[in-house]
């Protein structure tokens with residue numbers, strides 16, 4: 386294989402040693418540490434198009450895409466141009482600026498339920514602020530979330546969370562006061578009966594239901610037909626708000642995110658965004674009904690703020706990215722994800738490895754188990770050791786997968802046929818490695 390990568394990575398290993406001496410675990414976000422798959426996390430030095438290059442000089446086809454933002458591929462020329470232009474004019478003003486208006490207009494134009502939007506710097510801030518706003522609007526305190534959904538590291542949402550919490554098999558986070566956790570009710574995903582039961586009992590105390598529009602943080606688990614409509618109906622009946630977290634799906638699944646598929650009958654009151662809308666920079670947002678958003682400071686009593694909110698460089702990168710998120714791109718992402726998902730399915734079938742491939746639009750994931758996955762219990766019931774062997778065989782063949790069995794594979798418009806060929810040709814041997 387001309388793309389084979391040595392399985393040791395001495396320069397990465399040396400950096401990891403230095404990093405550990407100054408940073409917990411040597412990483413600034415836990416899943417990057419390769420804890421569940423073992424081995425040396427690769428320190429990257431550059432990225433272009435569909436590729437990442439590490440400090441040992443190895444090149445990988447990237448199927449993580451910075452966990453979602455890099456929908457156009459790395460170092461896209463239009464995004465770099467916009468960033469250079471913006472940075473040359475100054476990197477932060479601490480005042481309103483035109484880019485913020487343009488980005489907000491773009492979001493409002495794409496996503497009908499969003500009448501007003503506020504920009505923040507991370508998905509965590511977006512969900513944290515949306516929940517505060519829902520509590521302020523309703524005067525209630527309970528929040529309902531679903532097991533396996535990840536909404537960032539907000540105290541009250543770090544209960545039965547997906548993503549790194551699932552990868553590291555953590556029950557919940559230490560440091561979240563029991564009083565705060567008890568304000569969060571966790572339900573199984575895609576279970577309308579459980580939802581109705583909780584609302585029948587405590588519906589008048591629920592400020593909001595927060596849901597990943599389609600779950601991507603326990604692997605790809607779309608809402609069952611009718612589930613989002615049931616969320617809308619039940620919350621409305623009890624005067625609670627529906628918060629749809631589209632930090633991962635927003636502007637990735639379609640021009641209007643996952644909402645673009647489900648449409649009017651399921652319109653949420655509030656939505657959260659991040660990842661793609663920042664074009665690889667820290668920009669995120671929450672928005673929704675004008676009457677709810679009117680409660681935010683400075684117009685209303687719900688406080689929310691940020692030194693770098695609406696940063697001129699980040700908003701320039703986000704705008705340039707969204708301007709290239711057109712129907713042609715979404716068509717290509719569908720094609721690329723179908724090609725890769727089918728090839729993974731075929732290779733694992735040929736090697737007789739129990740598996741299940743699921744899609745959330747162009748996001749997809751491979752569960753190392755048989756049978757449909759509709760909730761967190763099923764997602765957790767997989768052969769993570771088999772995934773670890775598969776992951777390392779792919780890495781050695783120059784393919785960078787998410788280092789966790791609980792994460793989606795992210796494709797980009799820059800994944801050309803050469804990059805796809807590299808992935809497809811690596812799959813059969815990786816599937817045999819998974820078989821053990």
Ligand code: PMP
Pocket residue numbers: 452506507508509510512535536537538548597602630631632633659660669
């Ligand atoms: N919500 C969802 C659905 C996410 O996928 C994530 C991040 N993976 C977040 C919120 C948190 O975003 P951030 O990491 O930018 O804080």
